[in-house]
Amino acid sequence: MxxxxxxxxxxxLLRIAVAVLTAIxxxxxxxxxxxxxxxxxxxxxxxLLSGVQxxxxxxxxxxxxxxxxxxxxxxxxxxxxxxxxxxxxxxxEALQEAAQVxxxxxxxxxxxxxxxARLPFLGVPFTAKEAFALRGxxxxxxxxxxxxxxxxxxxxxxxxxxxxxxxxxxxxNCSELCMWLESYNRLYGVTSNPYDTSRIPGGSSxxxxxxxxxxxxxxxxxxxxxxxxxxxxxxxxxxGHKPTSGVVSNEGxxxxxxxxxxxxxxxxxxxxxxxxxLPVLRIMAGANADKLSLTSEVDLKKLRYFSVPHCGGSPLVxxxxxxxxxxxxxxxxxxxxxxxxxxxxxxxxxxxxSTQIWGAFMASPGRDGKPxxxxxxxxxxxxxxxxxxxxxxxxxxxxSSHTFPAIGLAIVEMAQSSLPSKFxxxxxxxxxxxxxxxxxxxxxxxxxxxxxxxxKKHLPLLTPFNFSYTGTPAEQMHITGPS
Numbered sequence: 200m201x202x203x204x205x206x207x208x209x210x211x212l213l214r215i216a217v218a219v220l221t222a223i224x225x226x227x228x229x230x231x232x233x234x235x236x237x238x239x240x241x242x243x244x245x246x247l248l249s250g251v252q253x254x255x256x257x258x259x260x261x262x263x264x265x266x267x268x269x270x271x272x273x274x275x276x277x278x279x280x281x282x283x284x285x286x287x288x289x290x291x292e293a294l295q296e297a298a299q300v301x302x303x304x305x306x307x308x309x310x311x312x313x314x315x316a317r318l319p320f321l322g323v324p325f326t327a328k329e330a331f332a333l334r335g336x337x338x339x340x341x342x343x344x345x346x347x348x349x350x351x352x353x354x355x356x357x358x359x360x361x362x363x364x365x366x367x368x369x370x371x372n373c374s375e376l377c378m379w380l381e382s383y384n385r386l387y388g389v390t391s392n393p394y395d396t397s398r399i400p401g402g403s404s405x406x407x408x409x410x411x412x413x414x415x416x417x418x419x420x421x422x423x424x425x426x427x428x429x430x431x432x433x434x435x436x437x438x439g440h441k442p443t444s445g446v447v448s449n450e451g452x453x454x455x456x457x458x459x460x461x462x463x464x465x466x467x468x469x470x471x472x473x474x475x476x477l478p479v480l481r482i483m484a485g486a487n488a489d490k491l492s493l494t495s496e497v498d499l500k501k502l503r504y505f506s507v508p509h510c511g512g513s514p515l516v517x518x519x520x521x522x523x524x525x526x527x528x529x530x531x532x533x534x535x536x537x538x539x540x541x542x543x544x545x546x547x548x549x550x551x552x553s554t555q556i557w558g559a560f561m562a563s564p565g566r567d568g569k570p571x572x573x574x575x576x577x578x579x580x581x582x583x584x585x586x587x588x589x590x591x592x593x594x595x596x597x598x599s600s601h602t603f604p605a606i607g608l609a610i611v612e613m614a615q616s617s618l619p620s621k622f623x624x625x626x627x628x629x630x631x632x633x634x635x636x637x638x639x640x641x642x643x644x645x646x647x648x649x650x651x652x653x654x655k656k657h658l659p660l661l662t663p664f665n666f667s668y669t670g671t672p673a674e675q676m677h678i679t680g681p682s
Contacts (some may be wrong), residue, residue, distance in 0.1 A: 202664025235395045236281050238413055245270040246414045248455050249472035250323050250479070252362075253417065257322040258311050260304060264297035264322030264366070271324050275415040282391045284400070284410035286329045287337050288369040297322060297368045319478060321364030325418040326411075328404050329370040329387075330377050332451040333357055336367075338380055340453050341375040341384025343600045344580050348553045354451025356420055356466050356483045363482045365637060368416065371406030376454055377422065379604040380659055380666070382406050392434060392437040398653040401431035404469065406437035411471050414595040418479055419469035422452060424460065425557055426648070428467050432675035434653035439469045440476050446490060447483045459563045462621065465672075473676065505637065506531050506645040511550030515664040527645055542645070545637075549630035554664045556627045559619030564613065575609040587613060589602040606661070648675055 241247065245267055248256070256262045273289045300322040306499045307314065314321070327333060330340045331351035339345035355363065362368065382405025383389040391406050392398040395412035400409040404421030408431030411419050419448040421428040423441040432439030442575070448467040451454065456464050468479040481488045508524045510516045531542045564570045578601060579585035587609035593599040594606055619627075638644060650665050659665065 226316050234399045238278050238393050240280055241414045242272070243270045244271070246274055246417075248417075250325075250418045250475040251318060251472075254320050254323050255314075257300070258304070258314055264300040264304075265294060267322060268293050268297040268324050268366060268368065271415060271417070274413075275369065275410070278393070278413045278415055279410075281396060282393050282400075282409045282413055283388055284371050284390050284393075284406045284413070284415065285326070286372045286387045286406060287370045289367065290369075292335070293324060293366050293368050293601075297324075300364070300366070305579065318364035319482065320360065320418070321420065323365050324368040324416070325360055325365045325420070326355055326369050326371050326407060326416040327354075327367065327420040328373050328377075328407055328422060329451050330373055330403070330422060330454075331357055331370070331420060332453070333367055333370055338453050339386055340377055341373060341386050341602075342578070343385050344583070345453075346386055349594065352451070355485075356449035357451070359482050359485050360418075360420070360479075361665045365418065369410075371404075371410055371416075371419070372666060373404060373406055374402040375605040377403035377424070377427060378608055379403060379602070380405075380426065380575065381604070381656070382409070382431075384602055385600050392653050393655075395653070396434070397655055399434065399656055400657070401426075401434040401649075401653065403427040404439075404522050405431045405434075408432060408437060408439075411435065411437045411469055414471075417471055418475055420466065420483070421469045422449070422464060422466050424456075424464040424561075428465075428469060429648045429673055429675045430666065432469060433648040433677070436677040437469060437471055438473045438476055438677070440467045440480060441465050441673040441675075442467045442480060443485070443491070443672045446487045447480070448485070448487075454577045455572075457569065458565045459560050460571060461565070463557070463561065476674075500538050500540060501641070502540070503639075503642045504534055504540055504645070505548055505642060506542050506544045507550070508544065508645075508647070509546070510647070510650060511547060511553065513551045513554060513664070515554055517662050517665050519647050519650045520652065523647050523650070523652070527647065530645060547630070547633065549626050549633065552623065552626045553630070554620075554666070555623055556630065557666075558615065560613055560627065563619060563627045573609075574605070574612050578605060578609060587608065597648075604663075607663075 201349050253267055257264050275285055292679040302381050316551055332338050334350055334353050336350055338348050338350045372382050372387045372390045374382050380402040381399045382402040390400050392400045395408055404427045407419040407421050410416045412435035428439040428441050442465050444462055444465050449464050470476050481493050508527050509519055534540055534542055562571050575587050583628050590599050590601055590606050
């Protein structure tokens, strides 16, 4: 009992200290960054249609693919100097491919239904996180040492979209090596949140989240190993889906995953409109789409609903903001009123250890016994190894080619065992079994994607563990707080 009381006191003191530092940092950041820059409004009505709607209009020749692609090019050129979401574009190639689509449709004699089945997103532009290989485009993941790397082929998920007729428009910014919730690196710079440019768009798929939310893209491809789809989707008010592990191929991403990391990493769609999520996921999954019941009718009244409004009480994680708890409660009330269902509120103690569980198993050997590749190893090259402490010293004097979060992660990794403790293994198994038994095949769990709304730039350095991970498929949908 005394130990628990001491733990609560220390946790409270830690949170107070973080709150004070956060307030000081926020004040300094506001003075340094100035006021937010407002994005110009969307004026082209084509940018207000979903990908499914655009594809239908293109098939029916109500609009040309060139007109659609040009509309998105114009929007990117208008907003990217403000938000810096696009890392590299391929506008000329995209316009050429759009012209080929229009020529094809002029000559095509197939019925519209048949054309939709074969090429469901014919002529519709899309963007992808720069961590994905896209032929002819950079694939650096924000590493200066990879600045000259150009992909010679497409990642599997992007190839699937291209086979469905979609046209790649650009690759978008991410955090260095995709392991931080702010999308900035030494190669492409800092990406801003389009709703408030003094705030972050999340990461590591933050460039996708930012460009989608600002109307510069309609369909995006992201990846998620610890919140990299969910957090940017939340911070930017778009829709993101982290599928079941193994449904969408992770092939063609950098950095390559090792050890048990492949079990955590998933590739999934990020979209401005909810109606695009399912058809895009079906395309990206390819033959694996048959593993999911994507075409089955679902009676929402027959599902079971659960709500976890808090993070579990970990001293490493900030408490969830009251406005987010209220917003989630509003969702609960809507479900109970409109569907007549009961939403059961839960407290899951194992969520308290979720950060430690994630960190320990990310560094664990794979099922084949091969060790996970270290983060410091990924930061360097065969010719130039990275020594984290020396890199930190270089960073202090402004001579490092790496970001502070990447260096910090490499240092933390040095002190971490490659094998999780017996306690962490037990907590993971208990959490996994509890969620499996709880949700089954018809359970829905409501849970905050992050304890706060999008924070000011660099503020996450004070709260680096503000994420939880369960290993389950997840959907991020934007909600509004109580009026």
